Amino acid sequence: MDRPKLYKTEAIVLKHIPLGEADRILTVYTPELGKLRLVAKGVRRPTSKLGGHVEPLNHVTLSVARGQNLDIATQGQTLHSFRSVREDLRSLSWGFYIADLVDQFAPDESPNFHLFELMLRALGWLEKGTQTELLLRFFEMRLLGYTGYQPELYWCVECRRHLDPGNYAFSCSLGGVTCSSCEDRPEGSLLPASLNTMKVLRFLQREEYTAVTALHISVSLHREVERLLSTYIRYLLEREVKSASFMKVVASEMAALQLGE
Numbered sequence: 433m434d435r436p437k438l439y440k441t442e443a444i445v446l447k448h449i450p451l452g453e454a455d456r457i458l459t460v461y462t463p464e465l466g467k468l469r470l471v472a473k474g475v476r477r478p479t480s481k482l483g484g485h486v487e488p489l490n491h492v493t494l495s496v497a498r499g500q501n502l503d504i505a506t507q508g509q510t511l512h513s514f515r516s517v518r519e520d521l522r523s524l525s526w527g528f529y530i531a532d533l534v535d536q537f538a539p540d541e542s543p544n545f546h547l548f549e550l551m552l553r554a555l556g557w558l559e560k561g562t563q564t565e566l567l568l569r570f571f572e573m574r575l576l577g578y579t580g581y582q583p584e585l586y587w588c589v590e591c592r593r594h595l596d597p598g599n600y601a602f603s604c605s606l607g608g609v610t611c612s613s614c615e616d617r618p619e620g621s622l623l624p625a626s627l628n629t630m631k632v633l634r635f636l637q638r639e640e641y642t643a644v645t646a647l648h649i650s651v652s653l654h655r656e657v658e659r660l661l662s663t664y665i666r667y668l669l670e671r672e673v674k675s676a677s678f679m680k681v682v683a684s685e686m687a688a689l690q691l692g693e
């Protein structure tokens with residue numbers, strides 16, 4: 433999309449990397465322009481007025497000047513800093529994972545208002561102190577849907593037969609479940625998708641988040657759902673999601689602390 437010489441945009445900061453002595457390159461997600469990379473000049477100097485506003489996970493308004501290569505963020509105002517998310521290591525690791533998935537799935541400069549709104553809502557739920565990891569599964573499922581990778585859970589991806597609830601297998605390469613007679617056919621590896629895993633996946637795909645928070649499932653069932661979604665995500669991105677390992681490290685450190693108490 434052609435942008436004016438100067439424009440204002442709402443954005444969520446996904447990440448930043450240092451540039452030169454005092455600058456940074458910001459990756460931000462905006463409702464109307466999608467993912468943008470912007471130069472923020474002088475933000476690493478203590479006197480910078482912009483610096484405090486462009487930290488990862490901040491929801492901000494930015495004034496931007498069109499640049500030759502990358503556009504330049506000139507001013508920023510924090511709308512919401514999700515402070516309590518930052519103050520808790522586990523919430524922070526979840527927040528970084530959410531930002532990382534948006535960064536990796538969203539193409540540059542391709543607006544997707546649903547995805548922007550989903551990220552903002554997910555950070556809001558985290559801030560309210562959501563404890564359930566189902567938040568992450570809900571986020572993954574919605575993100576897959578909004579970016580064109582909605583898992584097919586109702587029709588066999590091979591023969592298109594309608595599937596009644598049962599034990600099936602999930603094909604990452606075909607993006608959905610296969611019926612028992614097609615299990616041997618699809619290319620690539622298949623993941624087991626038990627009756628209960630299928631039920632949870634369908635629930636996550638169909639229901640709103642308030643319904644998801646009321647769902648209570650066993651740890652082992654959650655792990656099955658998590659394994660299936662994260663394997664599919666890794667397959668789509670063709671790599672490991674780094675922030676996912678950070679999230680796991682934090683979780684096991686916290687478990688170790690609790691055992692030691």
Ligand SMILES: [Zn+2]
Nearest residue numbers: 588591611614
């Ligand atoms: Zn089939």
